[in-house]
Amino acid sequence: VRRKICVVVTARPSYSRIKSALQAIHAHKDLELQVVVTGSTLLEKYGAVWKTMQDEGIPLTRRIYTVYEGENPVTSAKSTGMAVTELATAFDGLRPDAVVTIADRYETLATSIAAAYMNIPLVHVQGGEVTGSIDEKVRHANTKLADCHFTASELAKERVVKLGENRDHVHNTGCPSIDLARAAVATSGPILRNDEGVGSAVQIDGQFIVVLQHPVTTDYGPQTESQVIETLCAVHELDIPTLWFWPNVDAGSDYTSQGIRRFRERYEPQNIRFVKNLPPESFIRLLGLSKCIVGNSSVAIRECAYLGVPAINIGSRQAGRDRGANVVDVPCQQAAIVGAIEAQIAHGKYPSDPLYGDGTAGQKMADILATAELTIDKRLPF
Amino acid sequence: VRRKICVVVTARPSYSRIKSALQAIHAHKDLELQVVVTGSTLLEKYGAVWKTMQDEGIPLTRRIYTVYEGENPVTSAKSTGMAVTELATAFDGLRPDAVVTIADRYETLATSIAAAYMNIPLVHVQGGEVTGSIDEKVRHANTKLADCHFTASELAKERVVKLGENRDHVHNTGCPSIDLARAAVATSGPILRNDEGVGSAVQIDGQFIVVLQHPVTTDYGPQTESQVIETLCAVHELDIPTLWFWPNVDAGSDYTSQGIRRFRERYEPQNIRFVKNLPPESFIRLLGLSKCIVGNSSVAIRECAYLGVPAINIGSRQAGRDRGANVVDVPCQQAAIVGAIEAQIAHGKYPSDPLYGDGTAGQKMADILATAELTIDKRLPF
Amino acid sequence: VRRKICVVVTARPSYSRIKSALQAIHAHKDLELQVVVTGSTLLEKYGAVWKTMQDEGIPLTRRIYTVYEGENPVTSAKSTGMAVTELATAFDGLRPDAVVTIADRYETLATSIAAAYMNIPLVHVQGGEVTGSIDEKVRHANTKLADCHFTASELAKERVVKLGENRDHVHNTGCPSIDLARAAVATSGPILRNDEGVGSAVQIDGQFIVVLQHPVTTDYGPQTESQVIETLCAVHELDIPTLWFWPNVDAGSDYTSQGIRRFRERYEPQNIRFVKNLPPESFIRLLGLSKCIVGNSSVAIRECAYLGVPAINIGSRQAGRDRGANVVDVPCQQAAIVGAIEAQIAHGKYPSDPLYGDGTAGQKMADILATAELTIDKRLPF
Amino acid sequence: VRRKICVVVTARPSYSRIKSALQAIHAHKDLELQVVVTGSTLLEKYGAVWKTMQDEGIPLTRRIYTVYEGENPVTSAKSTGMAVTELATAFDGLRPDAVVTIADRYETLATSIAAAYMNIPLVHVQGGEVTGSIDEKVRHANTKLADCHFTASELAKERVVKLGENRDHVHNTGCPSIDLARAAVATSGPILRNDEGVGSAVQIDGQFIVVLQHPVTTDYGPQTESQVIETLCAVHELDIPTLWFWPNVDAGSDYTSQGIRRFRERYEPQNIRFVKNLPPESFIRLLGLSKCIVGNSSVAIRECAYLGVPAINIGSRQAGRDRGANVVDVPCQQAAIVGAIEAQIAHGKYPSDPLYGDGTAGQKMADILATAELTIDKRLPF
Secondary structure (H helix, E strand, C coil), X not given: CCEEEEEEECCHHHHHCCHHHHHHHHHCCCEEEEEEEEHHHHCHHHCCHHHHHHHCCCCCCEEECCCECCCCHHHHHHHHHHHHHHHHXXXXXXXXXXXXXXXXXXXXXXXXXXXXXXXXXXXXXXXXXCCCHHHHHHHHHHHHHCCEEEECCHHHHHHHHHCXXXXXXXXXXXXXXXXXXXXXXXXXXXXXXXXXXXXXXXXXXXXCEEEECCCCHHHCCXXXXXXXXXXXXXXXXXXXXXEEECCCCCCCHHHHHHHHHHHHHHHCCCCEEEECCCCHHHHHHHHHHCCCEEECCHHHCCHHHHHCCCEEEECCCCCCCCCCCXXXXXCCCHHHHHHHHHHHHHHCCCCCCHHHCCCCHHHHHHHHHHHXXXXXXXXXXX | CCEEEEEEECCHHHHHCCHHHHHHHHHCCCEEEEEEEEHHHHCHHHCCHHHHHHHCCCCCCEEECCCECXXXXXXXXXXXXXXXXXXXXXXXXXXXXXXXXXXCCCXXXXXXXXXXXXXXXXXXXXXXXXXXXXXXXXXXXXXXXXXXXXXXXXXXXXXXXXXXXXXXXXXXXXXXXXXXXXXXXXXXXXXXXXXXXXXXXXXXXXXXXXXXXXXXXXXXXXXXXXXXXXXXXXXHHHCCCEEEECCCCCCCHHHHHHHHHHHHHHHCCCCEEEECCCCHHHHHHHHHHCCCEEECCHHHCCHHHHHCCCEEEECCCCCCCCCCCCEEEECCCHHHHHHHHHHHHHHCCCCCCXXXXXXXXHHHHHHHHHHCCCCCCCCXXX | CCEEEEEEECCHHHHHCXXXXXXXXXXXXXXXXXXXXXXXXXXXXXXXXXXXXXXXXCCCCEEECCCECCCCHHHHHHHHHHHHHHXXXXXXXXXXXXXXXXXXXXXXXXXXXXXXXXXXXXXXXXXXXXXXXXHHHHHHHHHHHCCEEEECCHHHHHXXXXXXXXXXXXXXXXXXXXXXXXXXXXXXXXXXXXXXXXXXXXXXXXXXEEEECCCCHHHCCHHHHHHHHHHHHHHHXXXXXXXXXXXXCCCXXXXXXXXXXXXXXXXXXXXXXXXXXXXXXXXXXXXXXXXXXXXXXXXXXXXXXXXXXXXXXXXXXXXXXXXXXXXXXXXXXXXXXXXXXXXXXXXXXXXXXXXXXXXXXXXXXXXXXXXXXXXXXXXXCC | CCEEEEEEECCHHHHHCCHHHHHHHHHCCCEEEXXXXXXXXXXXXXXXXXXXXXXXXXXCCEEECCCECCCCHHHHHHHHHHHHHHHHHHHHHHCCCEEEEECCCCCHHHHHHHHHHCCCXXXXXXXXXXXXXXXXXXXXXXXXXXXXXEECCHHHHHHHHHCCCCHHXXXXXXXXXXXXXXXXXXXXXXXXXXXXXEECCCCCCCCCEEEECCCCHXXXXXXXXXXXXXXXXXXXXXXXXXXXXXXXXXXXXXXXXXXXXXXXXXXXXXXXXXXXXXXXXXXXXXXXXXXXXXXXXXXXXXXXXXXXXXXXXXXXXXXXXXCCCCEEEECCCHHHHHHHHHXXXXXXXXXXXXXXXXXXXXXXXXXXXXXXXXXXXXXXXX
């Protein structure tokens, strides 16, 4: 009998960071893939990633709405609680041999609790990184609930071991998002349709930049709006063609959205196109073609290390994350952002850096899931 | 303005392990105590601890039913999910300056998630211990979500620091349960009413032993019933007057209860009295008067270290917990249990051991809560 | 394509009242049966009816734990809320063409809300009856949410029409429980194993009576315990062999259980055997063999009308329910109960009364579900 | 001791329909007001009505987030389920003598279930009306769970009685929204600030119209978007200054919002100002000053009957609602809407009609709540 591997996908970025593993598990002769889609993957407002997944041949086994309206710390907690409760029902029906939780968004801890409490071996992808903020707490709590770990880098692996995990159960596979980056480089064909998103058209065969800026969760509230406006002003001032991607559902993202809307109404920026979602491959190909990426997304640090795309990382959201030479850090101020964008465009591409993987993470994960001993009992070694 | 400290109490043993701190916080001029009672504290079947708390002058601020019927891994997870959701609502209304979560039962992680996600400084009591099983995962996940730590021993403190916590925020206060033990030694008056519990009368001014045996969560199911029956047979064979305390609500506790009921119907043991709940002080005074404690409760290892009461620890539930000279470990087999009880009764009392505290934990906690810097951001130091 | 009919079963009595319909739907060439088991059907403590269903060939499509511990009005409400939430998830996945909710227990309204809000045609079984108490409110609220009605009697049908429902969508099918009663009469073979339940053995080939007493929900609390004790004393006094069936999970059932336990410990009644659950057929065959049924269950009024079994109906729980000649009503007092039991035993069997159906309800329901127009919009005709 | 009256407010329109009663209860010497705010009253996106309430002196006792993101039938059901669960917790803490639920939105049934199951007398405001769609089902289910009824008209009162309710417990108080309309007429001072809403400025001392269009819940989905666009086109074509109010959170409202956004981006209508929320009084004063109201809101039929404001009612949403001479019904087609607006503007004001009350509903409700016998048991009289 094939091992049943249940992967819970809760958000757009999680999909990019697990997609090649989903495909490898689905294709593996000794594994049966179960996929639960939940969180913001179900919401139109964040691109309805579940439809993309379905279109890309991923079998969706359960669909569970969990996100409370409000986008504040109270509703983040409540959404997580409901996810625990309903994931328990799903796992009770699906009876997986292992459950996979991805990274460090708040809902990922729901997957971990449901699996751990139900004595199902839990696999955590992307532990051992350092970022601060609530993600940091969630990530390491996931590590302490998990029985098997797939890290994105050697540094991360060593941190997971230091946290008291058994080295035999910690595997540096690299990040599946790098698999997509590698595949994207080899792809051709059109990327962005003209009717994608709202705002001005951007010619992607010319010079353009990409922006992706999330709220900083511990700073949620009106500051979130002024943070995004610094970047909007910078990009508006530079007047370079820009693709601006909508943020994830999160405490504070209503403020980000409001900032974007107000800015658009007041300034009607002609150089910016606002896009809600793209297939992950298209997004990465766009990145590859772009002059630089601006914002506070981890994609700038991870995928762009491999791609060699210059990155301007704004503010504290990625503080502590291991980074390569392609990243320039700036405070959340219009002038600093403008300067850094100009410098990075002037520099141009960096050499590819395997810091977060060599493009074979998905297959490695599937092979380990098919053969590793699955256990649930552990204790601190110190 | 006084700092508002919200303590969430979820089970009978949690109350014993926080009671002196609740009293010290309530009495502290710079603190305002908020208490949320939830989990099995509300259930008649487990002694309705919330009533005891009310009778003992603890102000109860919110009452939240969270426990699903079923007592299996699925319902443990679901109960936890609902606790997260409703605790978030409670914290939103109460606006505490800090939230306190106690030890490592499954529901304690609900308190931690609600507080951490809502950016409320989280204090974890009793981290850094080693026990295996799901408690181990829950405990260390609590540690990774918490901002301030009150450990019960120096060894525990060092483990919390090794887990990456900032030493400045880790305080070895000892365990408040030792405060109760110290106070109980100084108390006089009647302990147990004749109508307490069901079964035969036990004269507590004579020789008697105490039993407290919980299910081992990862072994839930019919094995749980046979485990409790080994102990029942041992105690029945010895024919020493015995006070047997009912277990906590937990995956498997229905089987424990069923085992006890079936045994009673078949053998009608004349030497055993079954008791559902006692005020914690009475329980500890009983322990102090008893010849030994039998089972797998941590009270045998913690309070009994201070009290010097001989303990027979059965099976794997307390594996890894730091213990003093008063503890003898035995497998879950009738003959082994019988032999160990006889040996411990023959040995008699041990000298008091301050391993888990010197009896001033509650006051120390209140003082730290009143003065410590309360932060919510942290990151791994390695 | 076959119509998908999703039936939600929430309790032991609901199963008896839908079983023949489940079988007829399952066998119908134009229908596909989906069964969701939830509520007390999942609990060991109430006989784990879901296992019986599985053993009897009913396909179980989803299993959802919903019952909160506490058995009080607060937890009844909370259990219902969670059932709404999770049934919505289940219906979203199962995409039924119609949903069936059964009778009037509190959780049945959860099924109705989930279906009605999701624009799925809702079929309500057993509306239009009059009983008082919370069941009355739940039943008629179910009627107002439902689009199609299967009543158990002509009187009930007329009441549903008076409540403003379109006569074309109200069908008097009779009650499926009468189908079981009819089938049971034709069955032979052993009924009760010697190891069924706890307490003294009862010879069912001799004279015996059956007791089934539920808490009266609006009187929950300690009165519930004293009510059950009146009946226990009456049966104990009469000293006739008695099979006593455990009550459903409900506000107050903990008190009922406690009353039974305390009574047994004090009096050790030799004539009573306590049974938690039986396959519905065995239960009905037992009823058919019994001298009379005692308590406040509707089975005494419904199935026993068809069977002609004398019934002693205690207290207010069944007030207002249409009844045949076989029922004698008594207050909840030992002396009155004793007298009525003696009189009914002396009277002996009554003639069969088709008041609640002629034994073909299940097949009628399946046929209507296969052919009726399924609509969701309606409005009051007055 | 004063009776504790707990009112649960779940949406902007509910507040207008209960505000004068809240004030009268709050001021009543024999009553203590408890207010629970939940549903869309908490959401910025729908105007954060809870803040308006607080500003207007209404004491807010509990705040409970309940709305799931998604705005589809699945999430409507789930939000309701969570509201039941958490309202039960709130009522358990608040111990009200009566609970008030308002009208017929989906969440109102949550209030009814929590109160009814907890044996708290339930008061339903605004039963007995006829509208079709899911509101119809919810409204009459509320009636069947309620113990006391405050209707908005004599016709509604008679329907509630026909539904089997005891005439002694059904009171035609009129609708509190008419109280606000009466008060608003007597008020002076500025109504709308220039920075209210987005879009072009509208001079309210000149000629202008008001639009308020909700999704029709059973038609949710992309049709919802095309429906709102018919009205947008009509209003755009007429080029009369227009205040357009944002719809409530509901299945389909994301589509409505999307329709509005897309229309604005494409046509940049210069005559329309989009407003998210106003204090109810300002809204009514605006209505009183407007030439007519367009859309499918019940305000056009109720308040505008009293105010004599011409109304163009679009589509099926208000079908069956009793209406006065001021209302013209049109299908959801641009041409028909244009024609009706022109005709109504030409007609001008109608005489005031007391169909939905004379402006004293709030005080009547408070007086009845203070003196009526509060019961919870009822049964059908037929």
